[in-house]
Amino acid sequence: MVEKDISQAVIGRLPRYFRYLGMLKDEGVERVSSRDLSDMMRLTASQIRQDLNHFGGFGHQGYGYNVENLYEEIGKILGIDKEHNLIIIGAGNLGQALVNYMNFERRGFIFKGIFDNDPKIYGMKVRNIEVKPMEAVKDFIKNNNIDIAVLTVPKDSAVELAEELVSYGIKAIWNFAHVDLNVPSGIKVENVHLLDSLMKLSYNLALHEE
Amino acid sequence: MVEKDISQAVIGRLPRYFRYLGMLKDEGVERVSSRDLSDMMRLTASQIRQDLNHFGGFGHQGYGYNVENLYEEIGKILGIDKEHNLIIIGAGNLGQALVNYMNFERRGFIFKGIFDNDPKIYGMKVRNIEVKPMEAVKDFIKNNNIDIAVLTVPKDSAVELAEELVSYGIKAIWNFAHVDLNVPSGIKVENVHLLDSLMKLSYNLALHEE
């Protein structure tokens, strides 16, 4: 992977392309034109072609794109042709819900460990994974080839925990805590700020009310 | 609220402004300049001033912005000066986790009802709210002044359910199902596509690996 400097706007659309191509594949569709795909996805054919051509010429003139091939190529670009090992920090409701959600595993995101700092739940099992104390996380990362840490802890401890995880070699954090993490450049953070999302909905709702 | 045609890029930044202003308020800070705020938030002072001026001149020359005042104004813009009543469709792990998460309620997002189509869990209580059968949702919406429906159901039933909810008068949907809903214009949808988010992280991780 040497495609550099591709805007996050483009990258943000890739999973959606992937999803639509997966649907077409499941329907047994063999090829699709940028025009047809754009009709389905409600964006312009031009944008689709521009987006894809950041990564290579996957299409054929007069034919369009081979669905199965393009699906696979986007999968590779997204790095989900390989498995990823995850740990989750914070075994609360949300943490447990994520571990129990099977679709991540189907796409190669495998939960390997769950950690918490509440002794009352040490040993508790969530989908066959035992909750371990935070003290065990350092060795666990080293010994289990962990790529991604999922932070489902209260915001007050999140910033400090992120720094700790980075010091143990974690390169990517999926952050559900409602706070901006402060990590060195090179460490990838993807925020899921649920309250922010809900506020956006509230704004758009207020706009057309009354 | 008559501020129209403001780009979603701007709106997407409002909750973050709100969060930083809340922090400053809690620290007892009285005023802040766009410059100071931009240093904290790692964006340009120019952008902050442009963003805010979409909604009005909240600052004062030579002084900056009054923290408490700006915090309140942004709260109003986001529509969280009022309470919102929500129902949740799908009482699985994620649905339960959301209901149990107290921070939504603290911001005026109140879960009023939980619905599912699995008879085995009818009557089960999640934070004192009883899970009701889907058949009850129509009347519930009518009688309880519900603004927002939260969809935490498998993707296969989501599209149909969304249409049903719209027919009952729901104006906003917070969609956790991994599918694009098909609703009339005017109905607000905010998607939380967790798998897409994780894929973005995977992409960015792959980029700098090896």
Place this chain on the structure above:
DNA sequence: TAGATTGTTAATCGATTAACAATC
């Protein structure tokens, strides 16, 4: 071959940044 559709260049549109007069 004729028709379809790509990849890519050029044109447009929109968002961000810079600059500065206004003014507290």
Place this chain on the structure above:
DNA sequence: TAGATTGTTAATCGATTAACAATC
């Protein structure tokens, strides 16, 4: 008053859309 900082206009940058020659 002098200094600080806004609100706003102008300049720049980047992303999206349009157009079309290349070619399957």
